[in-house]
Amino acid sequence: MSFTEHNVNGLIYDTADGLSSAGGIRHAFTTRLGGVSPAPFDSLNFFERNGDTKENVIENYKLLGQATGLNMARAVGCRQIHSDLVRSIYAEDAGKILYDERPYDADAMLTDVPDVPLVAYSADCCTILLYDPTCRCVGAIHAGWKGTALGVALKALIAMMSAYGADPMTIHAAIGPSIGACCFETDSDVPDAIREELSESADRFIERRGGKYHVDLKQINRLWLLRGGLDPRNVEVHGDCTACRLDRYWSHRRLGARRGGQIAVIALEGGA
Numbered sequence: 001m002s003f004t005e006h007n008v009n010g011l012i013y014d015t016a017d018g019l020s021s022a023g024g025i026r027h028a029f030t031t032r033l034g035g036v037s038p039a040p041f042d043s044l045n046f047f048e049r050n051g052d053t054k055e056n057v058i059e060n061y062k063l064l065g066q067a068t069g070l071n072m073a074r075a076v077g078c079r080q081i082h083s084d085l086v087r088s089i090y091a092e093d094a095g096k097i098l099y100d101e102r103p104y105d106a107d108a109m110l111t112d113v114p115d116v117p118l119v120a121y122s123a124d125c126c127t128i129l130l131y132d133p134t135c136r137c138v139g140a141i142h143a144g145w146k147g148t149a150l151g152v153a154l155k156a157l158i159a160m161m162s163a164y165g166a167d168p169m170t171i172h173a174a175i176g177p178s179i180g181a182c183c184f185e186t187d188s189d190v191p192d193a194i195r196e197e198l199s200e201s202a203d204r205f206i207e208r209r210g211g212k213y214h215v216d217l218k219q220i221n222r223l224w225l226l227r228g229g230l231d232p233r234n235v236e237v238h239g240d241c242t243a244c245r246l247d248r249y250w251s252h253r254r255l256g257a258r259r260g261g262q263i264a265v266i267a268l269e270g271g272a
């Protein structure tokens with residue numbers, strides 16, 4: 001299993017083959033290619049707080065909806081705060097948060113309501129999409145290093161099981177493009193926080209180079225998902241590093257604050 005690139009009139013996004021073949025959902029991991037935003041947000045930008053106009057961002061959502069079939073007018077995003085907060089999304093949340101002030105603090109969202117796209121924003125941080133085709137529920141997670149250390153991915157899985165009766169053996173997960181160990185150089189605070197939760201099982205994903213550390217956030221999030229009982233065959237990890245591939249992605253580490261952002265988005269088909 002791997003990822004497939006889609007190019008719809010120049011708008012480029014990826015899908016995870018495992019999620020696609022499970023059927024019954026639509027999803028996407030966006031790139032920076034194919035939107036309407038001008039430099040330095042050129043061109044497929046989903047961040048509205050870094051200086052791009054709201055009109056451009058809304059148009060980019062519309063273009064993504066046309067390209068993917070996702071009903072982005074009903075999409076939901078939260079104010080991401082690098083936490084392990086998980087929020088259930090209900091029918092009445094549809095659409096009201098995306099173009100609004102995103103009043104809810106959370107870094108993971110879950111729903112069993114069809115046709116409500118869940119949106120996780122990133123520009124280096126991990127994004128993770130979850131889907132249980134048996135009990136019909138989905139999740140979208142934002143996990144920077146703090147969320148990764150806190151195990152937000154496992155907490156979202158546990159919430160999915162308790163709220164919707166999801167079965168870890170039937171859940172599919174995809175970890176999207178994010179900064180790789182090649183470029184995620186840190187001080188000791190990051191590995192210390194991760195080891196505090198995962199102890200030596202995380203060591204093979206933390207490499208010491210001189211006084212610095214290189215940390216593989218994608219693989220550490222995969223570890224959390226496997227701890228939750230997921231079948232390794234059902235966990236896909238995107239190979240791209242956002243900081244290495246500025247031609248294709250937004251990277252906070254490489255571009256600083258005045259840049260765009262990408263999203264991971266997933267919705268159950270049907271309903272409404």
Ligand SMILES: [Zn+2]
Binds near residue numbers: 180182184244
């Ligand atoms: Zn890299």
